[in-house]
Amino acid sequence: MKKVVLAYSGGLDTSCIVRWLKEKGYLVICFIADLGQGLGKGEDLQAIEDRALSAGASKVYIKDLQDEFINDFIIPALKANAIYEGKYLLATALGRPLIAKYLVQIAHKEKAASVAHGCTGKGNDQVRIEVTAGILDPALEIIAPVREWEFKSREEEIEYCHKHNIPIDVTKKKPYSIDRNIWGVSIEA
Secondary structure, three states: EEEEEEEEEOOOOHHHHHHHHHHHOEEEEEEEEEEOOOOOOOOOOOHHHHHHHHHHEEEEEEEEOOOOOOOOOOHHHHHHHOOOOOOOOHHHHHHHHHHHHHHHHHHHHHHOOOEOOOOOHHHHHHHHHHHHHHHHHHOEEEEEEEOOOOOOHHHHHHHHHHHHOOOOOOOOOOOOEEEOOOEEEEEEE
């Protein structure tokens, strides 16, 4: 069976992706990067791991990357005054290369030929992950399900999760995605 390592956040997209990849014949290994999310609502990394396993992951890696994120990404960004349009601290953008670095490391450890992510097909996060992974290991296949799958809306993803008993926190009335780390918060819908 083909193995893939998925950058897993526990959100709607990546929870759908676990099941979607399984349906495509992959053994899915999830990687949860702890970048100091804070998680809120009483949720912890164990709850995210449980959600990944419930969605169909065969294994889950959790790695605390907060020190590396601060020292190798946030501090240099502060020194460079890296603020987009005078207000956006690039919190999400700075985290993506670090996540990709560990996706590749876990893929090597697991002898997986592929890595996957849940970045939207519209933004630059997909580029940050794919370029970093491609530089670190050009032989790895990079799968971006959000660019390939049949879902046209978050509402359709919610229905898919309900159909397959995948536990999620979003609803059709509140389909928002919140990406947080120790450096900032980004909200999308």
